[in-house]
Amino acid sequence: MQSNLSPDLAARAARIELVLMDVDGVLTDGRYFHVPNPAGGLFEVKLFEAQDGIALQWFHRYGIQTGLISGRHSEATAERARSSHMKYCYMGNTEKLPLFNEILADSKLSPDQVCFVGDDLTDAILMRRVGLAVAVANARPEVMKVAHFVTPRPGGSGAIRDTAELIFQAKGIWPKILAHYELE
Numbered sequence: 001m002q003s004n005l006s007p008d009l010a011a012r013a014a015r016i017e018l019v020l021m022d023v024d025g026v027l028t029d030g031r032y033f034h035v036p037n038p039a040g041g042l043f044e045v046k047l048f049e050a051q052d053g054i055a056l057q058w059f060h061r062y063g064i065q066t067g068l069i070s071g072r073h074s075e076a077t078a079e080r081a082r083s084s085h086m087k088y089c090y091m092g093n094t095e096k097l098p099l100f101n102e103i104l105a106d107s108k109l110s111p112d113q114v115c116f117v118g119d120d121l122t123d124a125i126l127m128r129r130v131g132l133a134v135a136v137a138n139a140r141p142e143v144m145k146v147a148h149f150v151t152p153r154p155g156g157s158g159a160i161r162d163t164a165e166l167i168f169q170a171k172g173i174w175p176k177i178l179a180h181y182e183l184e
Helices: 007-014 051-061 075-083 096-106 121-129 142-145 159-171 174-180
Strands: 020-021 033-036 042-045 066-072 089-092 115-117 132-135
Touching: 007 159, 020 096, 042 075, 051 066, 051 121, 051 159, 066 075, 066 096, 075 089, 075 174, 089 096, 096 121, 115 121, 121 132, 121 142, 132 142, 132 159, 159 174
Parallel strands: 020 066, 020 115, 066 089, 115 132
Antiparallel strands: 033 042
């Protein structure tokens, strides 16, 4: 966890009320597998990180909304969103700006209250508009340049957890989480 946040980064993170993210390359390492299903078709399998999962649960517990905007349709992604209590789950569109605007209108939040976590060029347009732009460690160099924060870990390996710890630290929630697990 970041212990020495710059004043600007801390202020940005403290305002966050909604965390939006890409999926492939952020919630996963970007790889997916097609395996046969009993009906003769294919299942898409994705691997999700458990530490990201608990971070998503913490966001829900402490009233920070979450959502995803992904270019690919995936049953695995839909299940991750459902089990993580995500309010927004948009899949199948690489043009993310109209969806972002729809989410802003629905949530009644301003862009500075939103964090977006991304890794690729399709994410940069949203990262330029939010209060806290986060690039994962394996993001494209162009995307890292527009980020306010680059996670220590790559997508699919705890990058959402890194983002959560940053936000919880800035909001003063991290000590409550540690105390909950008797780890002060």
